Amino acid sequence: MVRGIRPHVERGRIVALRAVPCRYRPLTISPPLPQIARRIRGERVEAVRRLAKRVVLRLSSGEALVIEPRMTGLLLITDPPDREHLRVEWELRRGRRTGRLWFWDRRGLGTLRLLSPSELHDLEECRLGCDPLGLSAERWEELLSTVRRPVKVALLDQSLIAGIGNLYASEILHAAGIHPAHRTDRLTPPQFIRLQTAAETVLQTAIAYEGSTLSDGTYRNALNQNGGYQNAHRVYDRAGQTCPTCRRGVIRRIVQAQRSTFYCPVCQRPPRPGAAHVGRAGA
DNA sequence: CATATGTCCTGAGAGC
DNA sequence: TGCTCTCAGGACATAT
Numbered sequence: 001m002v003r004g005i006r007p008h009v010e011r012g013r014i015v016a017l018r019a020v021p022c023r024y025r026p027l028t029i030s031p032p033l034p035q036i037a038r039r040i041r042g043e044r045v046e047a048v049r050r051l052a053k054r055v056v057l058r059l060s061s062g063e064a065l066v067i068e069p070r071m072t073g074l075l076l077i078t079d080p081p082d083r084e085h086l087r088v089e090w091e092l093r094r095g096r097r098t099g100r101l102w103f104w105d106r107r108g109l110g111t112l113r114l115l116s117p118s119e120l121h122d123l124e125e126c127r128l129g130c131d132p133l134g135l136s137a138e139r140w141e142e143l144l145s146t147v148r149r150p151v152k153v154a155l156l157d158q159s160l161i162a163g164i165g166n167l168y169a170s171e172i173l174h175a176a177g178i179h180p181a182h183r184t185d186r187l188t189p190p191q192f193i194r195l196q197t198a199a200e201t202v203l204q205t206a207i208a209y210e211g212s213t214l215s216d217g218t219y220r221n222a223l224n225q226n227g228g229y230q231n232a233h234r235v236y237d238r239a240g241q242t243c244p245t246c247r248r249g250v251i252r253r254i255v256q257a258q259r260s261t262f263y264c265p266v267c268q269r270p271p272r273p274g275a276a277h278v279g280r281a282g283a
Numbered sequence: 284c285a286t287a288t289g290t291c292c293t294g295a296g297a298g299c
Numbered sequence: 300t301g302c303t304c305t306c307a308g309g310a311c312a313t314a315t
Contacts, residue, residue, distance in 0.1 A: 024292085024293080025291095025292075053309075053310095068309080068310080069309090070292095070308075070309040070310075071292095071307075071308055071309055072292090072293080072294095072307095072308095072309095073309095085293090105292095106292090106293060106294070107291095107292045107293045107294080107307095107308095107309095108291090108292055108293070109291070109292055109293090109308085109309060109310085110309085111310090147285080147286085148285085148286085149285090149286070153286090153287095156308095156309095158309095158310075165308075165309075166307090166308055166309085167308090214307090215295090216294075216295065216307075218294095218307095257286095257287075257288080258287095258288075258289085258308085259307090259308065260306095260307080260308090
């Protein structure tokens with residue numbers, strides 16, 4: 001999303017920001033959109049970057065527009081999939097060209113916020129955990145071994161690791177050969193190394209493919225084109241199918257913390273119930 | 284305090 | 300055919 005909009009948005013000047021009339025419940029926008037519009041009119045977009053699952057437009061004023069698309073939100077620089085789910089429209093000027101940026105959201109769970117520098121700092125440093133890209137295996141271990149949770153659930157906790165969604169959590173654990181119910185405090189150093197490698201590979205590949213357009217067709221890139229990573233999914237939404245990696249296991253679907261998890265019982269052996277772990281003396 | 288569950292939203296698809 | 304019901308998963312609020 002960031003790579004798609006950056007060439008059209010970065011170093012542009014915001015001419016106008018407006019809510020698109022919409023029959024659905026309005027998105028969470030804070031402060032209210034007319035106030036944001038007043039405050040950012042005329043500002044230059046200094047940089048467009050990703051912060052975990054959010055898109056950050058850093059403005060010349062030092063403030064930041066933070067867009068959180070959640071599941072069905074899209075940032076588009078071409079015509080949207082339909083008009084009725086359009087929510088917000090930016091008018092931008094780059095040089096002498098005028099362009100538009102749209103926030104389209106079918107389910108309306110996305111958010112738009114204007115943050116002060118200190119609010120952005122608080123989000124980055126206090127509320128969000130570490131980005132999984134560029135994270136060492138040692139840091140993975142430091143972060144995850146402090147909690148006692150099923151590893152799949154921990155991967156989704158944005159205060160620990162920030163940026164992994166449900167689909168990618170299943171794919172990463174499959175690539176790492178780790179069972180989704182494995183408790184984080186019982187993962188071994190070799191497993192943390194595999195987790196680090198798998199996260200890097202799966203996420204970078206998914207980004208290169210421009211994301212996953214699932215059967216509901218929701219996710220599209222900034223040009224309203226399908227992503228390609230859905231064709232590379234090994235376990236997500238493939239329950240009952242033979243695992244494409246080992247060609248032996250039959251992929252299973254389980255529910256953890258109210259979310260679907262998919263895994264291969266052959267590639268991802270459950271942890272041995274009586275597995276020895278270093279405990280306190282006399283325990 | 285740490286972990287677990289409930290909630291919001293719309294559209295697709297199942298079942299009758 | 301047209302209705303009701305369930306499910307999808309982001310983050311956050313509330314419960315245990």
